[in-house]
Amino acid sequence: MKVKIYAGLVRRIIYGRKLKEMNFHFQKDESGKYYRKHYDDDDKGGIKRIKKYCRRRFLRCVLSDDSMERSSTYRANFFKHNKGIFGGCKYYFCAYCGRILNKHKTTVDHIIPVALANRSARHKRMLTVRGIKTVNDVRNLAASCLKCNSRKGSSGGLWIIRGYFGRSWIRVLLKEIILLILGGFALYYLYYFILSISLFDFK
Numbered sequence: 001m002k003v004k005i006y007a008g009l010v011r012r013i014i015y016g017r018k019l020k021e022m023n024f025h026f027q028k029d030e031s032g033k034y035y036r037k038h039y040d041d042d043d044k045g046g047i048k049r050i051k052k053y054c055r056r057r058f059l060r061c062v063l064s065d066d067s068m069e070r071s072s073t074y075r076a077n078f079f080k081h082n083k084g085i086f087g088g089c090k091y092y093f094c095a096y097c098g099r100i101l102n103k104h105k106t107t108v109d110h111i112i113p114v115a116l117a118n119r120s121a122r123h124k125r126m127l128t129v130r131g132i133k134t135v136n137d138v139r140n141l142a143a144s145c146l147k148c149n150s151r152k153g154s155s156g157g158l159w160i161i162r163g164y165f166g167r168s169w170i171r172v173l174l175k176e177i178i179l180l181i182l183g184g185f186a187l188y189y190l191y192y193f194i195l196s197i198s199l200f201d202f203k
């Protein structure tokens with residue numbers, strides 16, 4: 001169970017330090033600015049205490065199910081299961097643009113975004129039909145560069161197809177090679193096309 005505590009600027013100044021002492025992490029995302037902490041599902045006492053703490057201080061406290069939430073370990077989990085190009089654990093392809101990335105520059109993207117899985121039943125079903133129980137399952141993760149990751153944001157559609165396609169580095173490599181060959185052919189024909197026009201003109 002994840003506990004999120006939303007607080008405005010003033011309350012952040014007053015209670016921010018105390019919440020950090022209680023091991024809450026400050027976070028900013030599409031749902032706003034909040035402090036978050038993970039509680040075990042059977043830690044009923046802890047959850048009750050924090051709810052009481054918030055009620056007394058007029059802090060908005062939201063509990064959410066972990067399975068459709070971004071976990072703190074998905075990144076590590078991704079790298080554990082995906083060894084990258086040639087299994088070296090050093091380089092990864094961006095699933096979306098095919099750029100080669102150093103491991104420390106690789107961001108791990110949720111192919112079906114967390115926000116969509118929370119909001120839309122259709123996207124949640126796209127996960128469950130494949131037997132995926134949480135958005136943080138490695139099958140829903142892909143390596144991505146920072147640029148594509150932020151461009152994608154929480155959009156679905158074609159991004160999801162590209163994400164699934166680009167999940168395997170071999171497929172990305174094949175795609176890049178095919179594009180390179182096609183590009184080569186195009187340049188080759190363009191070159192002769194221009195040559196033939198200019199020859200025609202000058203004669």
Ligand SMILES: [Zn+2]
Pocket residue numbers: 094095096097098099144145146147148149
């Ligand atoms: Zn990219």
